[in-house]
Amino acid sequence: xxxTTVEEKQEQTQQRLRWACRRGMLELDILLGDFxxxxxxxxxxxxxxxxxxxxxxxxxxxxxxxxxxxxxDSPELEPIIEKIRQAAANHS
Amino acid sequence: xxxxxxxxxxxxxxxxxxxxxxxxxxxxxxxxxxxLQLAQADANVAVVSKVFPTRSHTVAAQGGINAxxxxxxxxxxxxxxxxxxxxxxxxxxxxxVEYMCRTASKLVxxxxxxxxxxxxxENGKIYQRPFGGQSQDFGGAQAARTCAAADRTGHVxxxxxxxxNIHAKTHFFDEYFAIDLIKDDDGFILxxxxxxxxxxxxxxxxxxxxxxxxxxxxxxxxxxxxARINTGDGMGMALRAGIPLQDMEFFxxxxxxxxxxxxxxxxxSRGEGGYLLNKHGERFMEKYAPNAKxxxxxxxxxxxxxxxxxxxxxxGENGDHVLLKLDHLGADVxxxxxxxxxxxCLTFLGIDPIDTPIPIYPTAHYTMGGIPTNRHGQVVVPIRxxxxxxxxxxxxxxxxxxxxxxxxxxxxGNSLLDIVVFGRAAxxxxxxxxxxxxxxxxxxxxxxxxxxxxxxxxxxxxxxxSVDGLRSELQKEMEDHCGVYRTQDILDEGVKxxxxxxxxxxxxxxxxxxxxxxxxxxxxxxLENLVxxxxxxxxxxxxxxxxxxxxxxxxFPDRDDKNWLKHTLYYxxxxxxxxxxxxxxxxxxxxxxxxxxxx
Numbered sequence: 001x002x003x004t005t006v007e008e009k010q011e012q013t014q015q016r017l018r019w020a021c022r023r024g025m026l027e028l029d030i031l032l033g034d035f036x037x038x039x040x041x042x043x044x045x046x047x048x049x050x051x052x053x054x055x056x057x058x059x060x061x062x063x064x065x066x067x068x069x070x071x072x073d074s075p076e077l078e079p080i081i082e083k084i085r086q087a088a089a090n091h092s
Numbered sequence: 093x094x095x096x097x098x099x100x101x102x103x104x105x106x107x108x109x110x111x112x113x114x115x116x117x118x119x120x121x122x123x124x125x126x127x128l129q130l131a132q133a134d135a136n137v138a139v140v141s142k143v144f145p146t147r148s149h150t151v152a153a154q155g156g157i158n159a160x161x162x163x164x165x166x167x168x169x170x171x172x173x174x175x176x177x178x179x180x181x182x183x184x185x186x187x188x189v190e191y192m193c194r195t196a197s198k199l200v201x202x203x204x205x206x207x208x209x210x211x212x213x214e215n216g217k218i219y220q221r222p223f224g225g226q227s228q229d230f231g232g233a234q235a236a237r238t239c240a241a242a243d244r245t246g247h248v249x250x251x252x253x254x255x256x257n258i259h260a261k262t263h264f265f266d267e268y269f270a271i272d273l274i275k276d277d278d279g280f281i282l283x284x285x286x287x288x289x290x291x292x293x294x295x296x297x298x299x300x301x302x303x304x305x306x307x308x309x310x311x312x313x314x315x316x317x318x319a320r321i322n323t324g325d326g327m328g329m330a331l332r333a334g335i336p337l338q339d340m341e342f343f344x345x346x347x348x349x350x351x352x353x354x355x356x357x358x359x360x361s362r363g364e365g366g367y368l369l370n371k372h373g374e375r376f377m378e379k380y381a382p383n384a385k386x387x388x389x390x391x392x393x394x395x396x397x398x399x400x401x402x403x404x405x406x407x408g409e410n411g412d413h414v415l416l417k418l419d420h421l422g423a424d425v426x427x428x429x430x431x432x433x434x435x436x437c438l439t440f441l442g443i444d445p446i447d448t449p450i451p452i453y454p455t456a457h458y459t460m461g462g463i464p465t466n467r468h469g470q471v472v473v474p475i476r477x478x479x480x481x482x483x484x485x486x487x488x489x490x491x492x493x494x495x496x497x498x499x500x501x502x503x504x505g506n507s508l509l510d511i512v513v514f515g516r517a518a519x520x521x522x523x524x525x526x527x528x529x530x531x532x533x534x535x536x537x538x539x540x541x542x543x544x545x546x547x548x549x550x551x552x553x554x555x556x557x558s559v560d561g562l563r564s565e566l567q568k569e570m571e572d573h574c575g576v577y578r579t580q581d582i583l584d585e586g587v588k589x590x591x592x593x594x595x596x597x598x599x600x601x602x603x604x605x606x607x608x609x610x611x612x613x614x615x616x617x618x619l620e621n622l623v624x625x626x627x628x629x630x631x632x633x634x635x636x637x638x639x640x641x642x643x644x645x646x647x648f649p650d651r652d653d654k655n656w657l658k659h660t661l662y663y664x665x666x667x668x669x670x671x672x673x674x675x676x677x678x679x680x681x682x683x684x685x686x687x688x689x690x691x
Binding site for chain 2 (some may be wrong): 008011012015016018019021022023024025027028029030031032048058059060066067068069085088089090
């Protein structure tokens, strides 16, 4: 029987997350995909869970939150959106 | 060594198998509209989607959907038909265009009844906005034909169709990647071999009919507006099954994409007075279009940008883009009239166009070509007796298909219309097909083995090129050799470059050979599709010695109806081209003969 190591599990989670960042819009692919790749691994557990929660929102809503056109209804997710925006501006 | 050979290790016997009446590959608007038609007719239908369905690229279509409702200005479907054919530079099949334009109003009302919240006029009717290329009375005054749900038409359309499908009990295989079609010796398509991304295990879906609805292929270009999922998977599958792709040389570009990123900066920015600069700070459009300058037609502006960069007047470290200047308009104008552009620049570039110019390069947007179909969505190819014989059991709809209603150039608002009209038409035809084909044909194990070999090839270990590296090279070569600036020399060189990339594909290796959620393997399979489709595109473009619609040749600047009023067909096996006539005869009205296209 094959066993899965902790590292393998982490890698699987990261891969799953990477795929969940494949969206219907290029803008989100860039914002979320780059964030998942470059910033997510350094986040603390709370922010990681917030990012995962954010991925459940629909594309159009996410785009509006990330572009600053609309405010998200869940205030606890605002900081993670701000981090995505900061990361995008830093990687430009 | 270390390769999982599914066929020879008896795995073939153990692979999961599912049977459905109908298989739909792709869960954008085209696939979901077809699936809905089938599920509502009590067919047992499966939809395979590599991402969660509501993350399909249809969500990005913000503009709207055309229908001659005449809610704002006088209109009728016949004028819409004329505009579409003229817009296509007369390459569209006129029977398909008539069918689409006649059906449009009914389908928009159907969407309204299904819950799509279209924007309203004060009298309660659906609001319609004017778009470029729309006219009253066959080329007369501007028409207003585009129905929109604010700026999220694609999003609400897709979500509505998805909810309806759930209600109708369509079976969804979310996060499954389609590898290849299953075909028997009589040429029937029997379903597909798919891969469950979560487990990395292949599965066989047997179906009496298979519909490809996998969307466009903007990812063959470096700078493009498409989501990363748009890798031409259905087109690749069709090519490998011996089916040609039609009119792939026609790819719609926008002149002003954000350089290095691809997102569109609307023409409104130049309409408001913005203009383009090269590295010397010269307003170069004055040289290419002394009168219209920055408001010249899209292809003229695109080629001018390409030329500036090619001749060493590009901006930036690599001299690979130009600049769009808006700062002279003043902060108020930018904030009030171009807020979307400002948001994009602030978010993605960390610059404010109020004081800093935007880096710009032409961006690839829409694939007019695709898998050849008739207006019922049946895939048609020249086999023995005619140019359009059907492949039994195989359908295609949406951007991956070429029906052809867009011909050489698509009009705004016609792509959402295309997917709902021909998704539904394919669904209707499949319902009839199922009545005559009540049983599954015997499955062809050899065809399955072939698909599995394609999968197991990526288990090869050792040193080799990377998927990312080769894909970047492909995208750069396509941009440089099959983009907005096309001459024989450049295109011929492009053919050689892409062929060389194809030859290097077998040397690509993955470093990750795990099974669970191995997205690297999916990206490798996507790369194979991109290379196949890029070859189709560059071969087709090199051979067409005229300019028509989006295919703009510097060395053949005019349209040549005598020699080129015909559809291109590209076959992967011999990298061979063939041609077939345009269907000039509409269903009930008189044909629109080719005329000079003046706007």
